[in-house]
Amino acid sequence: MVKVYLAGPEVFLSNARMILARKAELARAAGFTPLVPGDLAIPETNSKRERGVAISGVNEGMMRHADLIIANLTPFRGISADVGTVFELGFMCGLGRPVYAYTNSARGYFERALHDYYGGRVAKRPDGATAGPDGLSIEDFDMADNLMLDGGIETRGGTFVRRPVPEAERFTNLQAFEECLAIAARRHLA
Numbered sequence: 302m303v304k305v306y307l308a309g310p311e312v313f314l315s316n317a318r319m320i321l322a323r324k325a326e327l328a329r330a331a332g333f334t335p336l337v338p339g340d341l342a343i344p345e346t347n348s349k350r351e352r353g354v355a356i357s358g359v360n361e362g363m364m365r366h367a368d369l370i371i372a373n374l375t376p377f378r379g380i381s382a383d384v385g386t387v388f389e390l391g392f393m394c395g396l397g398r399p400v401y402a403y404t405n406s407a408r409g410y411f412e413r414a415l416h417d418y419y420g421g422r423v424a425k426r427p428d429g430a431t432a433g434p435d436g437l438s439i440e441d442f443d444m445a446d447n448l449m450l451d452g453g454i455e456t457r458g459g460t461f462v463r464r465p466v467p468e469a470e471r472f473t474n475l476q477a478f479e480e481c482l483a484i485a486a487r488r489h490l491a
Contacts, residue, residue, distance in 0.1 A: 311373065311472060333490070368398065374445065381413075
C-alpha cells in the first residue's frame with residue numbers, strides 16, 4: 302500500500318479528531334494508507350518541551366515511512382501556511398518524496414501581504430519593488446504562498462491546488478484536499 306502523510310494545521314482545531322478522521326477515510330477510499338499526525342502514541346515525558354520534541358520525533362518517523370505527502374497550506378495564524386506544515390513539506394522534499402499541497406484560499410501571497418499584513422500601505426521603492434512601510438519588498442510571483450513552497454512542489458512534479466471557500470470553512474472544507482488526493486491517486490496508484 303502507498304502511504305500518504307497528511308500534514309496541516311487541522312491538529313489545532315477543536316474538532317481535530319473528526320476532521321483528521323474524515324481526511325484519513327477519504328485517503329483510504331482513494332486507495333492510500335493514511336499516516337496522520339496525532340494517530341500514534343507520544344512517549345511519556347517530564348516537561349512540556351520534552352513532549353514537544355517527542356511529538357516532532359513521532360511525526361518525523363511517520364514521514365520517513367510515508368511514500369508521499371499531501372499538505373494543507375491554507376494560511377494559518379497569518380498570511381502564510383502553518384510553519385510546522387511547511388517544515389513537513391520541506392522534510393519530504395528533502396527525502397525526495399512526491400509532494401502535493403492544497404489551500405482553501407484563492408488569494409495569492411502578494412495579495413494577502415499587501416492587504417492583510419500591510420493594510421494596503423505600500424509603495425514602490427527606487428529599485429521598482431513593491432514594499433511595505435517597513436521598507437521590505439513584497440514577494441510578487443503570482444504564487445499561492447512563498448516561492449519556495451510553490452516552487453518546491455512544482456519542480457518535483459507535484460500539484461498545488463487552490464480553491465476559494467467561505468471563511469467559516471477555511472479549515473474544514475475538504476474539496477481541495479479531495480482534488481489533490483485524486484491527482485495523487487492517479488499518479489501513484491495506477
